[in-house]
Amino acid sequence: MSRTVLQVRNVTKRFGGLVAVNDVSFDVTEHSVMGLIGPNGSGKSTMINMISGSFAPTAGSIRLEGHELAGKPAHKVARLGVGRTFQLVRLLPELSVLDNVIAGAAFGHRRRWGAEARAHALTLIDRLGLTAVMGMPVSALTYIDTKRVELARALAGDPEVLLLDEWLAGLNPTELGTGIALIRSLRDEGRTIILVEHVMDAIRSLCDRCVVMSSGTRIAEGTPAEVLSDPEVIRAYLGDDDA
Amino acid sequence: MFILITGLLLGGTYALIALGLNLQYGVARIMNLANGEMLVAGGFAAFWLYTAGQVNPVAALIVIAPVAFVANWLIYRFMLQPLVKRAKSRGALEVDSILATFGMSFAFVGIMTWAFGGGYFNYAFLAQPLEMFGSSYAQNRVVAFVLAVVIGGALWLWLTYSRVGLNLRAVAVNPASASLVGVDVRRASALAFALGGAVTATGGALVSMFFTLDASVGVLFTMKALIIIIMGGVGDVRGTIVAAVILGIAETAVARLVDPGLTLAAAYLLFLLVLLFKPAGLFGKARG
Amino acid sequence: MSGTDWRNLAISAALLGLAALLPVYGSPYWLTMGTTMAMFVVLATSWALFSGPTHYISLATAAFFGIGTFVTGLGFQSLPFWVLPPLAAVIGAVLAALVGLVTLRLSGVYFVIFTLGLAEMVRQVVTWVQNQTGHRGMYVLTSITEREIYWMLVALGALVFLAGWLIGRSRLGFALRIIGNDETVAKHAGIDTALAKVALFMVPGAVAAATGAILAPRYIYIEPSTAFAPLLSFQVVIMALLGGTGRLWGPVAGVIPFSLLWEAITRQAPNQTLLLLGIAFLVIVYLLPGGFVGLWERFRRRFGGRT
Numbered sequence: 001m002s003r004t005v006l007q008v009r010n011v012t013k014r015f016g017g018l019v020a021v022n023d024v025s026f027d028v029t030e031h032s033v034m035g036l037i038g039p040n041g042s043g044k045s046t047m048i049n050m051i052s053g054s055f056a057p058t059a060g061s062i063r064l065e066g067h068e069l070a071g072k073p074a075h076k077v078a079r080l081g082v083g084r085t086f087q088l089v090r091l092l093p094e095l096s097v098l099d100n101v102i103a104g105a106a107f108g109h110r111r112r113w114g115a116e117a118r119a120h121a122l123t124l125i126d127r128l129g130l131t132a133v134m135g136m137p138v139s140a141l142t143y144i145d146t147k148r149v150e151l152a153r154a155l156a157g158d159p160e161v162l163l164l165d166e167w168l169a170g171l172n173p174t175e176l177g178t179g180i181a182l183i184r185s186l187r188d189e190g191r192t193i194i195l196v197e198h199v200m201d202a203i204r205s206l207c208d209r210c211v212v213m214s215s216g217t218r219i220a221e222g223t224p225a226e227v228l229s230d231p232e233v234i235r236a237y238l239g240d241d242d243a
Numbered sequence: 244m245f246i247l248i249t250g251l252l253l254g255g256t257y258a259l260i261a262l263g264l265n266l267q268y269g270v271a272r273i274m275n276l277a278n279g280e281m282l283v284a285g286g287f288a289a290f291w292l293y294t295a296g297q298v299n300p301v302a303a304l305i306v307i308a309p310v311a312f313v314a315n316w317l318i319y320r321f322m323l324q325p326l327v328k329r330a331k332s333r334g335a336l337e338v339d340s341i342l343a344t345f346g347m348s349f350a351f352v353g354i355m356t357w358a359f360g361g362g363y364f365n366y367a368f369l370a371q372p373l374e375m376f377g378s379s380y381a382q383n384r385v386v387a388f389v390l391a392v393v394i395g396g397a398l399w400l401w402l403t404y405s406r407v408g409l410n411l412r413a414v415a416v417n418p419a420s421a422s423l424v425g426v427d428v429r430r431a432s433a434l435a436f437a438l439g440g441a442v443t444a445t446g447g448a449l450v451s452m453f454f455t456l457d458a459s460v461g462v463l464f465t466m467k468a469l470i471i472i473i474m475g476g477v478g479d480v481r482g483t484i485v486a487a488v489i490l491g492i493a494e495t496a497v498a499r500l501v502d503p504g505l506t507l508a509a510a511y512l513l514f515l516l517v518l519l520f521k522p523a524g525l526f527g528k529a530r531g
Numbered sequence: 532m533s534g535t536d537w538r539n540l541a542i543s544a545a546l547l548g549l550a551a552l553l554p555v556y557g558s559p560y561w562l563t564m565g566t567t568m569a570m571f572v573v574l575a576t577s578w579a580l581f582s583g584p585t586h587y588i589s590l591a592t593a594a595f596f597g598i599g600t601f602v603t604g605l606g607f608q609s610l611p612f613w614v615l616p617p618l619a620a621v622i623g624a625v626l627a628a629l630v631g632l633v634t635l636r637l638s639g640v641y642f643v644i645f646t647l648g649l650a651e652m653v654r655q656v657v658t659w660v661q662n663q664t665g666h667r668g669m670y671v672l673t674s675i676t677e678r679e680i681y682w683m684l685v686a687l688g689a690l691v692f693l694a695g696w697l698i699g700r701s702r703l704g705f706a707l708r709i710i711g712n713d714e715t716v717a718k719h720a721g722i723d724t725a726l727a728k729v730a731l732f733m734v735p736g737a738v739a740a741a742t743g744a745i746l747a748p749r750y751i752y753i754e755p756s757t758a759f760a761p762l763l764s765f766q767v768v769i770m771a772l773l774g775g776t777g778r779l780w781g782p783v784a785g786v787i788p789f790s791l792l793w794e795a796i797t798r799q800a801p802n803q804t805l806l807l808l809g810i811a812f813l814v815i816v817y818l819l820p821g822g823f824v825g826l827w828e829r830f831r832r833r834f835g836g837r838t
Contacts, residue, residue: 052719053718053719054715054719073718073723074718074719075717075718075719075720075721075722075723075724076723078718078719078720078721079721083719084719086715086716090713090715090716091713091716092708092709092712092713092716093331093712093713094708094711094712095708095709095712099705102705103705103709103716103717103720104720106702106705106706106720107702107706107720107721107722108720108721109721111721113702153716153720157720157721274640274643325817326816334586334639335586337638337639337640338586338588338639339816341588341639341640341643342588342772342812342815342816343812343813343816343817345765345809345812346808346809346810346811346812346813346815346816347809347813348809349765349805349806349808349809349812350805350806350809350810350813351809352805352806352809353802353803353804353805353806353807353808353809354806356802356805357802357803357806459805462647462761466644466647466648466651469644470644470648473641473644501659502659502662504655504658504659504662505655505656505659506655507648507651507652507655508652508655508656508659510648511648511649511652514645514648515633518633518634518637518641518645519633522636522637522641
């Protein structure tokens with residue numbers, strides 16, 4: 001059993017009267033890919049936003065290598081070692097591709113500046129296959145390249161945990177194959193990743209373990225094969241009437 | 244007691260003015276910094292109709308409001324809609340609309356100074372005192388307050404219960420979703436902007452009954468309206484009214500008890516307290 | 532430093548020298564004009580350091596400037612003059628930090644509105660304090676000549692450019708550019724956005740206060756309504772945006788033509804200055820969104836220059 005990097009314990013988030021996440025716990029172990037799946041509106045994004053520091057949980061604790069993240073602002077969470085991409089890609093439109101990546105390197109978990117940051121960013125650009133488009137304005141990039149730039153920015157701070165919020169969504173079948181291979185190669189390098197995803201092929205082939213959420217609660221946890229054959233998970237995805 | 248009532252009377256008029264700006268900012272997403280000039284223009288019109296044509300300012304509203312509506316619709320359609328179209332994000336629109344409406348504000352002041360001169364103007368309409376609760380209040384202030392309440396009330400009923408009012412409120416909450424359910428967002432925004440301008444000009448005509456105005460005073464009203472909106476919360480009618488009354492009372496109290504030269508400083512102090520303790524407005528829920 | 536850096540440094544030094552020699556070769560009229568322009572160069576350049584990358588439009592210049600003039604007005608008899616501008620700068624920076632802490636966590640609209648009224652609020656408070664203590668305005672009678680004021684402004688300008696150049700290469704400057712692009716990304720990349728904004732907002736606050744302190748002897752008589760005239764804030768915004776905030780030299784390119792135009796209009800049609808200001812705002816928004824810098828960059832791109 002390898003070491004636990006991120007520990008989520010009894011986390012609850014209420015928005016007014018609405019309970020978006022209800023008493024959810026799970027662990028993420030080092031060098032593994034954890035899938036966070038569930039139907040729309042099940043609280044996955046809220047969970048991701050709490051881990052990355054966008055919201056503070058109403059109750060519960062989120063610990064990264066012993067540091068409490070719950071209630072800390074996003075920039076502190078980022079420095080402690082959480083890197084993320086966004087469900088709708090967010091790039092820095094007035095900056096070059098290189099500067100977009102350096103932005104991740106300069107202020108993240110492991111901070112670099114000057115020539116070192118530049119070299120690090122160039123390595124990542126090369127690693128993600130962006131060298132050919134490096135000189136282009138961000139607005140001229142193809143969709144998958146914008147996703148790659150965002151991923152490179154998230155990786156540039158050398159995060160302990162990388163959160164990918166539907167990073168594969170919207171890719172065409174060819175791009176999807178490339179994208180899955182890319183994430184697999186990140187796992188093989190020993191990165192720790194939390195993947196929020198709807199694409200079942202990606203979940204099956206990438207995730208070591210999965211947590212399934214429905215209506216804000218955790219309904220199953222296990223390997224992808226285990227959870228996807230769990231009757232309660234099938235009911236959550238297909239609806240009560242059909243089960 | 245005198246301070247409370249005078250403050251309430253003033254606050255009523257402020258509420259109407261702020262309601263106009265709130266419609267423009269809440270629905271059309273334009274922070275209209277030329278709003279105060281629209282107010283002064285409304286006041287000018289009332290002054291001119293009263294002194295030159297002996298038209299009762301209350302009756303003059305029937306002319307002033309529609310004219311202001313059309314003028315604001317044209318401004319939105321030809322000056323602001325191009326900015327809305329080219330804006331890449333809400334932040335970009337915010338910066339553009341702030342600069343553009345500042346430009347309009349200065350241009351209006353320039354034009355009004357050129358047309359009417361830089362002097363102060365006021366007129367005596369219903370300047371007799373009215374006895375209430377043991378003190379006397381100027382009749383024109385009471386009339387202005389009553390009219391503000393009637394117009395503001397009508398506006399609120401219309402926004403709450405009419406079909407078009409529902410559309411406007413839907414756009415205020417979320418333009419993208421509103422357009423999904425078939426609301427014409429551009430028309431709704433133009434309507435809200437025009438309506439907001441008409442309400443502000445009406446407020447200006449009311450204010451002119453008891454305040455001395457000049458061409459350059461608009462920015463003070465813009466600031467007060469902005470402070471009220473931020474205190475009350477964007478798009479919140481109830482909050483706007485409460486904030487306006489608080490501001491009216493605070494200004495009156497400071498003017499009576501400390502120094503009339505400190506009214507804006509008093510408004511600012513309130514603003515500061517709200518920013519520090521309730522940045523989402525008096526009734527707003529804190530985010531996060 | 533690269534070759535381009537050395538070239539830019541040489542050009543800047545030459546232009547600075549040329550500017551500093553103005554009192555030697557220029558007529559008194561041009562010295563007066565030059566002093567006004569130097570003031571606006573200092574104010575607009577420091578304004579753009581913060582407002583350029585972040586897109587927060589600050590209208591607080593008049594408040595800081597007015598405080599600076601009062602620092603000189605109150606202190607010139609008891610302290611040597613050279614102490615006053617740095618003292619004003621410290622006070623301006625502290626005030627800017629306070630204003631920033633209150634408003635910069637919030638959206639841009641709050642910031643604009645707050646800074647818009649700041650000068651007026653300070654003016655009302657100062658007037659009230661003066662009324663309470665029985666003073667009205669005050670005389671600043673010093674032996675400082677216009678020429679010396681001009682040189683002090685040129686020196687301050689050189690400092691501002693140096694600071695701008697250093698900030699542009701620093702992590703703080705880079706952080707501000709990221710914030711201006713997307714504040715959410717900035718936070719998740721690990722930037723303490725509130726701290727970064729407050730830290731940089733202190734620069735224009737300090738510079739404007741120091742400028743006010745230097746210029747106070749020029750006014751001879753200081754009273755709140757002139758020291759805190761809100762028009763100054765708007766002039767600074769216009770000049771900076773007209774020149775463009777994308778480059779350090781941008782605001783200078785706006786200050787020179789606009790000051791000359793302003794001077795001409797004030798002489799011939801003094802009532803039309805506000806109209807001019809309004810039109811200038813509209814021209815910037817509708818025709819020149821990037822200012823002269825934007826025009827220049829488009830020109831260079833079209834004609835094959837490197838970027």
